[in-house]
Amino acid sequence: MLDMGYAAYQQTAVEGKAAGADVHKLVLMLFDGFLDELERAVGHINAKKFDRKAQSVERLLRILGGLEASLDREHGGELAENMAQLYQHCGQSLVQASFRNDISYLDSVKTVMTNLQQGWKGLGSLN
Structure with a gap:
């Protein structure tokens, strides 16, 4: 029951942000x-909690889908295409x-996602 309350709190916090x-x-x-x-x-993999692993992988794939959907393929050109390929590689590895x-x-x-995260943070500091 405590897990459900914490999950609801996390979801509310994320939605607020x-x-x-x-x-x-x-x-x-x-x-x-x-x-x-x-x-x-x-x-979860290390603890052999395979049901929770499956839930985590599903969340990860949804996040990758969101990132890929946010790409502007019409105007992003080669960069957007390269990003899509990186996301697809990550999905396949997951x-x-x-x-x-x-x-x-x-x-x-x-490694890929940490590098992209750091690059994205760097872009924010340019504004």
Whole structure:
């Protein structure tokens, strides 16, 4: 029961932040949430909590879908296409990690997403 209350609190906090955020902050929130959830997925695989792992992987794939949907492919050109390919690579690695219960597939995902998060933070400091 406590888990449900905490989850509701987290959801409310995230929705509150998102309501007042600009696009840059929203994308940064997606990166932050992704990396937090990725750590949980690693923990679930290591603890052999496969039902929770599946839930984490589902959340991660939804976040990747949100990031990919936010790309402006019409005006983003090669950069948007490269970002889409990175997101697809991460999605495929997540599925492999989940299927095989092997966290080694998540190393490149963490590296890619951390680098993108840091780059996105850097863009914010230019404004």
